Amino acid sequence: MSPEKKNDEPQTAALRPTTGQVIAKAAASAGEAHPLLEVVAVRHGMFGPAGSGDTSGYGGLVTTVVMPGPSERPYGGWFDEVVDVLAEVLDEEGPGYAAAIEYVVVENGELNLHVAPEHLVAVCSALRDDPDLRFELSLGVSGVHYPHDQGRELHAVYHLVSITHGHQLRLEVAVSEADPHVPSTTSVYPTNDWHERETYDFFGIVFDGHPGLARIMMPDDWVGHPQRKDYPLAGIPVEFKGATVPPADERRTYR
Amino acid sequence: MSTQTPHATGALRDDDLDGVPTFHPVGGDWSDVAAEAARLGEERIVVNMGPQHPSTHGVLRLLLEIDGETVTEARAGIGYLHTGIEKNMEYRTWTQGVTFCTRMDYVAPLFQEVAYCLAVEKLLGVTADVPERASQIRVLMMELQRISSHMVFLGTGGNEMGATTVMMMCFQAREDILEIFELVTGLRMNHAYVRPGGVAQDLPENTTAFVRKKMDSVRKYLRQAEDLVMENPIVHLRMKETGYLSTAACMALGVTGPLLRATGLPYDVRKTEPYCGYETYDFDIPTATEGDNYARMVVRLEEVYQSLRIIEQVLDRLDASRGTPVMVADKKIAWPAQLAIAGDGMGTSPEHVKEIMGTSMEALIHHFKLVTEGFRVPEGQVWQTIEHAKGTMGVHLVSDGGTKPYRAHFRDPSFNNLQATSMICEGGQVADVVVSVASIDPVLGGVDR
Numbered sequence: 001m002s003p004e005k006k007n008d009e010p011q012t013a014a015l016r017p018t019t020g021q022v023i024a025k026a027a028a029s030a031g032e033a034h035p036l037l038e039v040v041a042v043r044h045g046m047f048g049p050a051g052s053g054d055t056s057g058y059g060g061l062v063t064t065v066v067m068p069g070p071s072e073r074p075y076g077g078w079f080d081e082v083v084d085v086l087a088e089v090l091d092e093e094g095p096g097y098a099a100a101i102e103y104v105v106v107e108n109g110e111l112n113l114h115v116a117p118e119h120l121v122a123v124c125s126a127l128r129d130d131p132d133l134r135f136e137l138s139l140g141v142s143g144v145h146y147p148h149d150q151g152r153e154l155h156a157v158y159h160l161v162s163i164t165h166g167h168q169l170r171l172e173v174a175v176s177e178a179d180p181h182v183p184s185t186t187s188v189y190p191t192n193d194w195h196e197r198e199t200y201d202f203f204g205i206v207f208d209g210h211p212g213l214a215r216i217m218m219p220d221d222w223v224g225h226p227q228r229k230d231y232p233l234a235g236i237p238v239e240f241k242g243a244t245v246p247p248a249d250e251r252r253t254y255r
Numbered sequence: 256m257s258t259q260t261p262h263a264t265g266a267l268r269d270d271d272l273d274g275v276p277t278f279h280p281v282g283g284d285w286s287d288v289a290a291e292a293a294r295l296g297e298e299r300i301v302v303n304m305g306p307q308h309p310s311t312h313g314v315l316r317l318l319l320e321i322d323g324e325t326v327t328e329a330r331a332g333i334g335y336l337h338t339g340i341e342k343n344m345e346y347r348t349w350t351q352g353v354t355f356c357t358r359m360d361y362v363a364p365l366f367q368e369v370a371y372c373l374a375v376e377k378l379l380g381v382t383a384d385v386p387e388r389a390s391q392i393r394v395l396m397m398e399l400q401r402i403s404s405h406m407v408f409l410g411t412g413g414n415e416m417g418a419t420t421v422m423m424m425c426f427q428a429r430e431d432i433l434e435i436f437e438l439v440t441g442l443r444m445n446h447a448y449v450r451p452g453g454v455a456q457d458l459p460e461n462t463t464a465f466v467r468k469k470m471d472s473v474r475k476y477l478r479q480a481e482d483l484v485m486e487n488p489i490v491h492l493r494m495k496e497t498g499y500l501s502t503a504a505c506m507a508l509g510v511t512g513p514l515l516r517a518t519g520l521p522y523d524v525r526k527t528e529p530y531c532g533y534e535t536y537d538f539d540i541p542t543a544t545e546g547d548n549y550a551r552m553v554v555r556l557e558e559v560y561q562s563l564r565i566i567e568q569v570l571d572r573l574d575a576s577r578g579t580p581v582m583v584a585d586k587k588i589a590w591p592a593q594l595a596i597a598g599d600g601m602g603t604s605p606e607h608v609k610e611i612m613g614t615s616m617e618a619l620i621h622h623f624k625l626v627t628e629g630f631r632v633p634e635g636q637v638w639q640t641i642e643h644a645k646g647t648m649g650v651h652l653v654s655d656g657g658t659k660p661y662r663a664h665f666r667d668p669s670f671n672n673l674q675a676t677s678m679i680c681e682g683g684q685v686a687d688v689v690v691s692v693a694s695i696d697p698v699l700g701g702v703d704r
Contacts, residue, residue, distance in 0.1 A: 195666075
């Protein structure tokens with residue numbers, strides 16, 4: 001659909017597997033369920049109603065959608081240097097690079113570190129305090145719900161900025177719906193206070209050690225976490241000049 | 256028993272209150288707050304300011320604990336304007352998403368549109384293909400929007416200090432800018448004008464001349480407002496040395512934008528992570544060092560002059576780039592019709608309608624599919640920052656390769672900056688709360704989304 005990338009960002013085209021390759025890889029390791037591939041969705045057919053009534057979109061077509069997988073070195077640009085320094089700091093003073101960082105993804109010219117939840121605060125401290133890293137500004141937390149990524153359904157994504165070095169990177173932690181506990185980063189980045197409350201409110205991720213983890217957008221007695229994929233949009237039909245438009249979540253969709 | 260009405264000209268005695276209707280607020284957590292205060296038996300007063308208070312810029316609720324005239328604790332309660340925009344965007348096509356995100360910060364809608372579209376373009380991998388003229392139009396619109404947003408800050412801020420005249424001047428300047436928006440996008444706000452891949456339409460004829468004329472008028476009102484407030488002794492008394500926030504506090508609280516620059520750190524995403532070609536424009540980042548309410552106002556006014564500088568440059572470029580495309584060439588992304596205003600005032604596109612209805616069945620199918628189904632965006636996630644009038648705005652998008660966003664998250668600068676309410680209000684006077692909150696310049700539509 002889109003023409004080849006023309007910008008020479010740090011990421012090289014060869015490093016980012018195309019969907020076809022990733023699916024082939026996923027199929028090759030079928031049965032042993034590769035833990036690092038984030039399965040976004042399993043689609044049946046191309047459009048039409050869900051469940052029965054396969055009117056035209058041939059429900060036999062099954063597509064597994066996965067996120068771009070781990071990148072391999074060299075990551076390009078300043079990414080290698082930052083990851084090297086982080087590895088050094090974590091090995092010396094922290095839990096160790098291998099234990100803390102699950103894998104590294106470079107996509108769209110952005111560096112994304114997947115962090116083991118239990119070591120998140122140590123990684124944040126290292127990123128903030130080391131003079132060669134100095135990610136002093138956090139731009140907040142956002143959650144993503146991947147119901148098909150079994151055992152790692154809930155993701156919290158942290159966006160960090162180094163004003164000193166002019167860098168931006170992303171941390172991502174994944175926890176299961178059954179045990180949605182992530183340590184709070186408010187001790188390192190006080191700004192994440194409200195952002196973690198919002199992520200808790202919308203996704204139900206529990207940030208352990210947060211000074212006051214209360215709902216922030218929804219009323220205190222609200223049941224459920226609205227941004228989860230299994231939470232309905234609850235739209236209402238709209239009537240206009242006698243015709244009725246169904247709510248957005250009940251319309252014919254393209255998968 | 257006295258039946259006279261209590262009034263403010265004398266000391267109120269207990270028997271004055273006999274027979275006077277009183278109202279005890281209950282509900283929500285308020286009963287708990289009141290019960291807690293009664294249990295502790297302290298001589299403290301907890302004031303519930305908002306959510307329907309004219310000085311809170313919408314539906315912001317402030318819980319103030321006061322000791323005499325001093326605020327000992329201040330907490331902000333938000334969520335009263337939560338409309339689930341992010342959730343709704345997951346059920347609409349990538350193009351329709353613009354219509355939703357523009358409604359977040361309704362005082363500066365074009366920033367959300369540009370940030371969202373830049374993020375979608377990054378995911379599509381078409382960032383380099385967006386035509387030069389589209390970026391120029393985006394820069395023009397964003398800088399106009401920055402001025403109008405700062406005008407609302409100065410106008411409402413002045414109004415809250417009792418100076419209605421300032422508001423009249425600033426809103427007249429804003430009105431000039433909204434007329435430009437109406438000319439270009441058809442709407443004064445909630446434009447949905449910026450689209451993934453470019454902008455919805457090219458500028459109408461003579462827009463640059465119209466903008467130049469309007470900028471003269473904006474300058475006039477700006478100068479008037481500036482003359483009125485900058486050396487005004489009341490403004491100095493109210494704003495200087497109130498609401499102080501240091502650079503370190505800004506870093507810890509993630510506070511960006513004019514609040515951060517008023518502490519002396521010239522951090523501006525337009526310079527550090529340029530987008531839309533900002534690196535090619537000549538402008539400065541104004542800063543101040545005091546970090547108080549007055550410094551924030553000065554920084555914002557200086558920014559307006561820098562925006563005017565950028566607008567002058569971009570208008571010349573727009574004159575030079577007339578007739579070039581404003582949308583990516585990829586027909587799988589760009590909508591086919593270029594609308595024009597018909598006799599009835601509605602948008603229509605006679606030539607395109609003639610083609611799809613009369614000559615090309617394939618063009619009709621393509622048009623229908625592109626508008627109803629939308630285009631697909633490769634799977635992955637992306638983070639895009641821009642310099643919003645109120646600070647750093649971030650957009651986090653996740654795509655599952657489908658025709659709709661899998662997740663859209665907006666890091667609204669007002670949402671984050673409001674966290675500083677406690678720090679800038681506590682220890683100050685009750686009257687300073689209004690000025691300090693105004694200096695954050697929050698828009699609750701963006702805060703609550």
